[in-house]
Amino acid sequence: MARRCEEADGIAPFNEQTTLAMSMNPDKHRRHFVVPLNDSVVAYAGAQVVGDVAEAELAVDPAHRRKGVGGRLLDSVLDWIGPSATELRIWGHGDLASSRGFAASRGFDRSRVLFQFSRSLEGFPWPAGWPAGAGRNWPVGDAPAASLADGVRLRPFRTGQDEAEWLRVNAAAFADHPEQGRWTAADLRAREKESWFDPDGLLVAEDDEGMLGFHWTKVEGGVGEVYVLGVDPRAQGTGLGRTLTLAGLAHLAAHGIRQVDLYADESNTRAVGLYRKQGFEVVRTDVQWSKALR
Numbered sequence: 001m002a003r004r005c006e007e008a009d010g011i012a013p014f015n016e017q018t019t020l021a022m023s024m025n026p027d028k029h030r031r032h033f034v035v036p037l038n039d040s041v042v043a044y045a046g047a048q049v050v051g052d053v054a055e056a057e058l059a060v061d062p063a064h065r066r067k068g069v070g071g072r073l074l075d076s077v078l079d080w081i082g083p084s085a086t087e088l089r090i091w092g093h094g095d096l097a098s099s100r101g102f103a104a105s106r107g108f109d110r111s112r113v114l115f116q117f118s119r120s121l122e123g124f125p126w127p128a129g130w131p132a133g134a135g136r137n138w139p140v141g142d143a144p145a146a147s148l149a150d151g152v153r154l155r156p157f158r159t160g161q162d163e164a165e166w167l168r169v170n171a172a173a174f175a176d177h178p179e180q181g182r183w184t185a186a187d188l189r190a191r192e193k194e195s196w197f198d199p200d201g202l203l204v205a206e207d208d209e210g211m212l213g214f215h216w217t218k219v220e221g222g223v224g225e226v227y228v229l230g231v232d233p234r235a236q237g238t239g240l241g242r243t244l245t246l247a248g249l250a251h252l253a254a255h256g257i258r259q260v261d262l263y264a265d266e267s268n269t270r271a272v273g274l275y276r277k278q279g280f281e282v283v284r285t286d287v288q289w290s291k292a293l294r
Contacts, residue, residue, distance in 0.1 A: 013059035117280035157202035173230035215248035226262035
């Protein structure tokens with residue numbers, strides 16, 4: 001059903017969080033909803049409640065749209081949420097007209113916009129030099145050398161050792177982020193089990209006091225991604241974010257990757273401006289719709 005939706009809409013209907021949750025058992029905070037027809041599924045919704053906010057994603061098979069299936073599916077989600085949440089948030093991937101129409105008809109407001117950026121690494125302005133800890137075969141160019149503050153060094157992530165420190169820095173770096181900042185040890189372990197996970201592609205910056213930041217890269221289908229880039233508050237404003245960004249891109253380039261994607265919130269004007277200056281262009285827009293429940 002998801003593949004048929006992607007073929008019809010030109011975009012996958014579910015994000016990574018929803019896809020990973022499909023392998024998790026339902027509990028008091030998470031539910032899976034399906035609309036079956038004979039031996040197939042014609043609609044699916046995944047929902048979870050975090051604090052007083054409920055989040056969901058849903059999709060309907062293209063052959064069964066405009067027949068009230070999506071509305072009944074949403075009603076089932078709302079019935080399950082009941083009084084446990086004050087707000088429901090739903091992602092619409094690709095900012096499709098059909099999603100906008102459905103959201104508006106059910107009283108949802110456009111509350112958040114996520115941009116997907118992309119660019120080729122051909123012709124990228126690589127720095128003239130790299131700090132200690134740089135990987136082998138990282139490209140060099142004519143741009144100013146990448147540097148780190150005194151006592152800071154780069155290295156790959158150590159599976160089985162760095163998880164607690166990574167979670168600490170991630171929570172601090174994304175304290176105001178509605179999703180990334182609440183990652184748990186279980187969330188991290190789930191990604192470490194994915195076929196694309198490569199600890200060498202998760203670059204860590206540290207000093208004698210601990211981890212300062214990280215750039216987690218991802219490769220799927222020959223395309224690289226700036227998966228997560230985080231800097232501890234005690235290192236923000238030192239230029240570490242720029243060096244980590246360049247280091248992750250160089251790691252991808254050294255492994256033959258020529259196309260890189262990344263995501264940034266429209267409201268993060270600083271990051272959006274930085275990525276545009278680095279030659280990234282918006283290739284996709286996702287919209288989060290929200291509705292007050294009480």
